[in-house]
Amino acid sequence: MQEFSVIGKRLPKVEGYDKVTGMATYVADIKLPHMLYGKVLRSPIPHGKILHVDTEKAKKVPGVKAVLTGEDTPKIKWGAFIDDMHVLAFDNVRFVGDEVAAVAAVDESAAEEAIDLIKVDYEELPTLFDVFEAMKSDAPKIHEKGNVALHQKFVKGDFEGGMKEAAYVFEEDFTTPIVWHAYLETMGAIATYSLSGKLSIWLSTQTLFMARQRIARALGMRIADIRLIQPSVGGGFGGKSCDEPTAMICGLLAKKTGRPVRLINTREEEFQASRPRVAANIHLKMGFRKDGTIAFKDARTVNDNGAYSAKAPATTGVTLTRIDTLYRFKSIRGEAILVYTNKVPTGAFRGFGNPPMHFAVEQMMDMAAKEIGLDPTEIRLRNATQVGDVSIHGWRVNSCALSDSIRKAAELMNWKEERAHKKAHQGLGMGCFIHVSGKRHFGNYDGSSAVVKVNEDGKLTIFSGEGEIGQGAFTVLSQIAAEELGVPAKDVEINVGDTDTSTYCHGAYASRLTYIAGNAVKAAVADAKRQLFKMASEMLEAIPEDLVSKDAKIFVKGDPSKALTVSEVARACLYREGGFPVIGRGTWDPPSELQTKDTRDGNTSGAYSFGTQMCKVEVDPETGKVKVLSFIAAHDSGKVINPMLAEGQIEGALQQGIGYALCEEMAFEDGKVMNPNFADYKILSADDMPEKIKIHFVETCVEPTGPFGAKGLGEPGLVATSPAIANAICDAVGVRIKGLPMTPEKILKAIKEKNKAAR
């Protein structure tokens, strides 16, 4: 086992001092001289044609400096995968919350007054809120090309043969709702525009460079004429990926007025018009052989795109296929349909389309286990993917401790004993998951790059454009850099995300930063280390290959008595004739492949994470209310760089996952979000969370391609949470709930139906 000095340590977050003292600066905390305040007018109707926009009264409000409508925008269509949005609507509005006009004024009240005075005449158009209605061939069209945004179908392996082999067959429908990220900081931007043509935006985002590309495209600008700077970001969870036009509107207002403009969403605007999790309608059929191995899987999902395409074209493919590498599927059939409706556009949310299919398949695994007479752990062990497997989609599994995670979770839960002796109305349930560490789709590149500067005092400054949104990327990347050069973690600093000072980076999504950016930073530091060792070898009269570095010193292996500090070597590089500052550059693109469009073949990620979650619940049979008593998460994330932060990722994901399971749902009426605030959209508080939570990292199998063996862990914490709870509810009261959230109403109804049938 490799000995580490920084990797695996529970170090506090590098930006922590600023966060505990209130010094951390989020976008709404920034105030620039002569700054204006922006506001957006949104569509109050779900579908309509804009006949006329009257801005005359708004323009006359004292203090108003600009009023923009769709006519003032470049009218370029943009989007992450399908170009179907405009910065401001000028022809049709397609959901309640669609951006129609914007104002910049000297203060917020003037901006609000002006917004109220903009008069828009609409011709109302027929509305569609249900995917099955919207996909009918005679349904009114939301977009010119029709209401089906994406349709994928495939058959793989010997599907007919698999059907014949099945001794047990199950067929069910499952539904999952639109849920919202609920990051505590609403999205916002501050933009300044220089007449030289440079647009600078401080943006609450998790994908700086991709945001820059989209802004450039939507505004018809050159990419490098836009500078994006990432302040502290108050959470993202996929929602702050610039899939909606806040940054573009703010930029246009700054351009029009020549003054800095700050545009911050209200909480209600966030609910109405950000990009929440895609809702799925899954029809699932699975067959099992007598021994419990899976004979076939036949899945169809119809997902709700909402009014425009953000990330749902990608999340929908993930809903259909990602789970196909969790078990050793040999014959599968799949179909995914993504349908436009007149609701809020859906997008990326932690798990990226993966949780809905886990909710379905992991319940069916339990249904099969019960029928066949196997323990839920045993049926999964008999099907679990193993190291070295190449899955039915061609995914290469270099590391996998799924089976170990099942056994470890069972041990920590005391599974068999607890199940045998549980009290009335208590139940235990489990769920397994697979997730990725990066996903190749944008430009057939899933890499990362970094530059590291070695300062004269031996301290490293890392320039990475991946950014930090609270998940701990900066700390983990600093630890990787420190370990690579053999310096203490405090000798590493990382710059704030800034597109002008760092090289291209995709940003935070797909649990990719530890694995991919970690390797890029490691490579950059290795490059700097080579330069330092070359100089040190001259100074120590040794060959570079014989040198090692430890505790910020460089010396000949086995002879630490004649050591040079990193600082001495860095200074020696610089202060001499023809000297140079030590600058390392690193780049790394994982060994993955672009998936084929229809059949979704190809090794989508360089590494896959696995794990098992188990929980114990108590269901009140009188009210249907579920209390989660304890939770175990045994995850395979490879080598864990910082266990304290890693535990925090899982604990936080559980808060979102338990909420997804039991109470979270955006409620719509005629396309309007009816619970657009934290009083009506319930997220779990401290008292709602189980007191007994145990996070365990199964480090029995490290990832050979990962930095020091690490792989991604940000998203997986909620992927198997909802089926684990569903299975526990079933174990407790004998009812299977197939629609999320599993509210007391649904559970009570199911209990009553069950009792009625028994009579």
Next chain:
Amino acid sequence: MKRKILLNINDEDYEVEIDPNRLLVDVIREDIGLTGTKKGCEIGVCGACTVLMDGKLVSSCLMLAIYAAGKKITTIEGLFKNGELHPLQKAFLDYGSFQCGFCTPGMVLASKAILEENPHPTEHEIREGLNGNLCRCTGYAKVVEAIQAVAGK
């Protein structure tokens, strides 16, 4: 009509001239420039705007600034004294009790109020005490640990 009021924040007096309808959170953030106090939900549910007023927890997004005149207000900036972190701030760092940090100022102040009311709370009492402060990152487990660590000292 603007009114001139005196606000005592973190033992310093600030004279501000404000419209009577201004919220305390806005005056603290925009007029005085103490941006550690955050705006999260605007309806007093999330706790990001939590401040202490005469030692009691207050949602500054629900209170008019004029009502705070003459009271002693503590914001997160007031906990860092004589170059030293408050023990709770230190514990939040050491136990990894925050991620994005947006709820953290309110969460630290709520923790302080919990311990001032009850220096040795049970886990259940801690969790009840945190109910007015929402966090979407941590799942609260490490916040509870930090408070327990400080209470145990």
